[in-house]
Amino acid sequence: MIAKALTLEYLKFRRYKPFWIILGLFVICYFALGLSIKSFIDYMIKNQNGPFEEFFETGLPLFDFVDVWQNMAYITFLFKYILAFVVMISICQEYTLRTIRQNMIDGLSRAEYVMSKLGLVVVLSLLAGVVLLLLGFVLGMLYSPVKSLDFIVYSIGFVPAFAFETFCFLVFAMFVSTLVRKTGFAIILFILYSLIMEPIATVIMKHEYELATWYFPMRAINNIIHIPFGKYLFQEVQDFVKWTELLVAGGWSLIFIWLTWLLITKRDL
């Protein structure tokens, strides 16, 4: 059933050029960003003045093994949006073209349909993991002072964590697009919620009312990989992935899959 669902998705999109162009640009831009950080830092060091002066004195150990996985996973978090848009286009298009209806008429079960979209989500999440793995490895090999195997693999857990974070994020995108069904509206709503509505709500709750906010979906999903840069200012940061945080994010993705399933089974197509 999984193989059938994946093949179906492939048959649908293999000749849809925008899909492949977006994915191609995603990979290219991902590496371009990662590789250009080094030159940016070099530039800052060369022109050091103002508040960065001391900070850049010795250069940042951004690309050192151990650190590189978490740093790159965090810096590239916005790239998840591109993959989310791919998922959203794929799902909303089934509604605007009404092909989801024709798929069901042809005999596709609702479970197979959800499975095919989940398959796309999994494949894109794996892609995110693979590009992070490649980028981290290349950067580390180029710039890390230590290159021994145990250093390389010490924090490599951030790679599957990044893939998992992407998975949860894309599952949320899948839910929003199934709910809204119109591409533009879905994408705007998704951006507004994840970048503005929830962050504002959580900030107000946390700082005005001192309420816990760990359970908010976007916060939980984006919180799997913590901000690593505090450590360069001699602050304590969480430089590992917590099981409890994985569970909260995983819980949300189960909820979003379940909600998607409800929408697909309860609504007329």
Added chain:
Amino acid sequence: MTPVLETHHLTKHFGRIVAVDNLELEVHPGQVFGILGPNGSGKTTTLAMLLGVVKCTAGTYSWFGEGDDNELRKRLGAILEHPIFYPFLNAIDNLKVSAHIKDAHKYDEEALLKLVGLYERRQDAYKTYSLGMKQRLAIAKAMVGDPEVLIFDEPTNGLDPQGIADIRRLIMDITSMGKTIILASHLLDEVQKVCTDFCVLQRGKKIYQGSVADALNHKQRIEVYAENPDTLLSVLQEHRGLKSLEKKNGVFTIQVDGLTTMELNRYLFDKGIAASHLAQVRTNLEEQFLEILKENDR
């Protein structure tokens, strides 16, 4: 013989609107079954429920006497309303998607595309097709996996006369392959030409069901004329089965259930009248249909 399709109390409400009301249908193998009704009478909603894309508010339906599973839909080939395809895929790839869903691993796409006259354009993206070509591809898609039942919903909607003729010919060809066909249409002419059986829907209710042949024969009308109209009139009025009698330009048109022209001739002759004109008036379904709708409106 198990019916191909049975429905019981099939009902659909959209808010306060009752789109389909307590529908009882039975379609048997080999029938070409027409669902006739004006626009908005619930034809498409009925088919959408039978195809599992719209939930029934109440009632049940069963395909092949086995239920309403999606596996059973793989034994159907259906198009609803207008053709739906992936615009960026060509004919072959679009058929592949359907075949993949239907688990139809062995199917002859070339033969199908040749049947519907799209073989030459098979490599072109669907979005470049004319409406007639889209409809024909929809029929090819419906045929993928050699289904036992084909369902067409307004297949000639919006087509030019040539396109309409092409689609009708195709449906006739498919009929001759011995498949069961369910055809929804508001075009009586279409149902009359293609179907063996039909029902009439109005505001979601079934108001008539029967075979096309019966409907056409049922109210046979005969034109008759004789030298002496007055005698003819009285003799005709004496006939026991007489349902209606009209006089137009001196020619009488009568309607008697089950009466053939030969029988009428014999009857008149026995009464001493020699008819100088005697002809059967071809009823068409259109008149029948309007009459059924009118009767139901009372």
